[in-house]
Amino acid sequence: MTRVLHILDHSLPMHSGYTFRTRAIMTAQTALGLEVRGITGLRHTMDGPDLEEAEGLTFHRTRGEAKGMTGLREWRETSLLADAIVELAQEWRPDVLHAHSPALCGLAGLRASRRLGIPLVYEIRAFWEDAAVGNGTGTEGDLRYNLIRRLEDYIITRADAVVTICNGLKQDLIARGNDPQRITIMPNGVDLTLFGTPPSRDENLARDLTLGSGPVIGFIGSFYDYEGLDDLVEAMRFLSESHPDARLLMVGGGPRADALRMQAEASPVSSMIRFMGRVPHSEVENYYALCDIMAYPRKKSRLTDLVTPLKPLEAMAQGKLVAASDVGGHRELIEDGVTGTLFPPDDPKACAEALAALLSDRLHWEERREAERNHVAQAHDWHHNVSRYLDVYQNLRDPGNNGAHASGPQG
Known part of the structure; x- marks a missing residue:
């Protein structure tokens, strides 16, 4: 051995x-x-x-x-x-x-x-x-x-x-x-024995977070500058024009947490944005279950062009739609229009337009989710790779x- x-x-x-x-x-x-x-x-x-x-x-x-x-x-x-x-x-x-x-x-x-x-x-x-x-x-x-x-x-x-x-x-x-x-x-992957069976939406948790009955855009992870979360917060202002019932759920923490909270509080659409803070890893799936779309607006840099993140794969395994900035690391994981939606980086309006297009295309949501799950199972299952x-x-x-x-x- x-x-x-x-x-x-x-x-x-x-x-x-x-x-x-x-x-x-x-x-x-x-x-x-x-x-x-x-x-x-x-x-x-x-x-x-x-x-x-x-x-x-x-x-x-x-x-x-x-x-x-x-x-x-x-x-x-x-x-x-x-x-x-x-x-x-x-x-x-x-x-x-x-x-x-x-x-x-x-x-x-x-x-x-x-x-x-x-x-x-x-x-x-x-x-x-x-x-x-x-x-x-x-x-x-x-x-x-x-x-x-x-x-x-x-x-x-x-x-x-x-x-x-x-x-x-x-x-x-x-x-x-x-x-x-x-x-x-x-390649980065997902242990489908841990992440492959998403839980049902917890309506009590959704009510506690006052998410309402509209669609939820989520980010679960670390709040670093290169993640572009300031662009995501700003994108909600543009998204409110077409989808005022949408909510943004931010779960996690990190160096940019305080600045992002201040930005959200000063936003004219602050009522659309929720911060949860860090949660135990055993509870992460419950927050994925609240979201319809997971957003990854990474800024363009050497780091984000060269390195593939793990979180979009976790989101796909959880059956969530994925919207991500068009940087090299995301392009290795996502086929635009098939296993996710790519939008120009460092552009809150473009991010909002991509989210709005997904929210307006519910007819193809299940087809997209199935393509994402198949992609993870075939190319990013740890027990295979x-x-x-x-x-x-x-x-x-x-x-x-x-x-x-x-x-x-x-x-």
Whole structure:
């Protein structure tokens, strides 16, 4: 039985898009007969034991403290994680180390891989320098941005295999000079055993939220600037002209939460907008059930053009119509007019027009929902797609493979 140790920034029982993808991967790999565990670095901040079981999965924690100036602090953090990987590997003896971005996890995995003689898979879920720009904590092209990019390149060229979540990221890596044969795409997906049976609409919850009897547009997720939620709030002013009974339900939180609430309160259509705040993950489906259309108005940027989000796939699995901005990450997931509606990014009026067109076309709603559900089942079901990892792992374990572990640069 192949043993795989996943090297992670953080994990369950913390809840985030990152931890949910990890849960899906590890659960599906277990179902395929692999033996899997996870190990987290210092950025897993939830209290818990050194060895923790969460939702049937096993996670090991790295302990210690990393202090010092920027650069030195991260180096110490990486060293602690690498030492913890080596110590665990000597006891549990994995066949493959599978590190997931950000780059600090990749670097720790690389150092441990070379010390242990175990091959390393590095999986890139996003370029974290671009994510920092997208959430307002970084600037494209500055020193920090370029250092992270160089570190990522260093890891990519030395890992034994590379995985990305979408074609946008793969094409960017190829443009940097990486061999496309070393890069496998493992697309975002949905665990249909968890998300495939939507609950009925909770009329009591709808009444508590004063949603009325009209259509509901929803957004469930994190409130980051790149999500374009200010455009969605503004779009309601235009939508009110044709559909005054529509409501916007915003579920979640994040850095832009306060600003969005203030914007909504100042809007002439503030009565159309509801904020729920964060809800337990176990209750998310109840809020999906209240919505007719899920809207994803991401702003156009390097991040949103390269990276595919998870939320539109969850919405499709829940049987919700999807309207999204026409950025590269959405185009990989959505066929306009078939599995969703695309509209120009950074344009509240265009967003409103797309929503109005969907609301006025109820005759084709069920046809659209069926197309979306079929798309998820055929192309984005975790329990089907996760088999791609088996080929990656087998190639690394085969003594005759041409991976970097056998012949590539060491470092």
